[in-house]
Amino acid sequence: MPYSDLHRALAQTFLLQPTITAKEAKKIIASLEAAEAGPNHEGDLRPITDAIVSGYIADLNEELSKFDFEIRNMRDQKDRGTIYAFVNSTPDTLIQSATHHSADEIAFFRRLLDAMFETNNTRRAEVFAVREQEALHLNKNPPRAEGEATATGGLTIKGAEEALAAFVEEGWLVKSRNNWYSLAPRGLLELSVYLNQTYTDSDDEEDASDDDEEYHARKRIKKCHACSELLTVGQRCEKLSCDVRMHEPCAVSFFRINKDKKCPRCKTTWTGKESVGEAAAGKLRRHVQKRAAVPTRQKRREETVEEGEEEQEEEEQQQQRQQEAEEDDDE
Ligand SMILES: [Zn+2]
Ligand SMILES: [Zn+2]
Structure with a gap:
């Protein structure tokens, strides 16, 4: 897809929020496409699928890579939902991408x-x-x-x-x-x-x-x-x-x-x-x-x-001896 105003608006949204879930990304894209289609074309709108989201992200990343930025995704460690974040792709500029820390x-x-x-x-x-x-x-x-x-x-x-x-x-x-x-x-x-x-x-x-x-x-x-x-x-x-x-x-x-x-x-x-x-x-x-x-x-x-609580000490030491004995068996 050619890089359009819609892409620019989407990139802006990613830039302004620390993270965006896949569900939120779909909503944002749907509203951007609706705005682009205009008020009399609601009937022409397509449902936003995962593939459409991925397509937009790929377009954005092609453009962003020129400036060492990238939209990366991972799955949440607890609920496994997809999460996107706008990141600086140069590893030596620790947390400086969108912030102004001393x-x-x-x-x-x-x-x-x-x-x-x-x-x-x-x-x-x-x-x-x-x-x-x-x-x-x-x-x-x-x-x-x-x-x-x-x-x-x-x-x-x-x-x-x-x-x-x-x-x-x-x-x-x-x-x-x-x-x-x-x-x-x-x-x-x-x-x-x-x-x-x-x-x-x-x-x-x-x-x-x-x-x-x-x-x-x-x-x-x-x-x-x-x-x-x-x-x-x-x-x-x-x-x-x-x-x-x-x-x-x-x-x-x-x-x-x-x-x-x-x-x-x-x-x-x-x-x-x-x-x-x-x-x-x-x-x-x-x-x-x-x-x-x-x-x-x-x-x-x-x-x-x-340091931990005193009353736990004896119990913990006992557990430790036990664990070490098991560990010795392991190795
Ligand atoms: Zn896993
Ligand atoms: Zn194992």
Whole structure:
């Protein structure tokens, strides 16, 4: 289809909203086509199908690619509905596509990502989220080493609060009922390349084979086994060294067909009770207790992890011993 005023109006709509669902896109296109047809041609209007939406998006992307922009889509991790977002396709311009954040705010955003994808994403606890209190205390820029240009101090707590609110408003982050921040669809769509480049250990990439479970378990960015899209919330295999993850609705569909209810890779029984996301936060502290064994850079980051409730301690230690015993059996 030739690029028309209708395309321009549609691109404008995408630009102004953080994300648009497939259903909303159909409505918008229907009203744009109706406006173009004029008041006396309602009878000629066609129903807007998925294929028509995809056609328009393809037209827009051809034009937008000249300016390093793109409309990407993913399926919602919880309801699997299609979501579109207007993104900057150059991975090094972190969250700058349609926003005007200061360097300090962007640096704060990077630290939030580190908290979600490193500090709070351990082998046992893939939380991919950061609690509000923890987030606010990432407000300051770390001091530079001697001889380097002086870093600015960073944000005040109030500045961090405002930045967090803006990141939510703009669709980069979503805040849960329990005050955890995680990446929203727009953030996931725009940052997918950045996340893979930044948080996947590439040290031993050369000699890792596709079947090396250990290797996959150390890759910080997870994909759904069923749909292959990024996964930051869902279910995981019970076996700690196995890298199979699935979105909840994807797991439901998968095990409707695969009735044995076993992990497709390691054949461990799939209970659906091991979570990825905020629901896995209870497992973070146990990892902190073991931090003496982890390298310094990671250790420094993990010291910011919040301590849990005292009364849970004994029970958790017992669970940990049990889990470690099971883990030893695994490996
Ligand atoms: Zn999936
Ligand atoms: Zn498995």
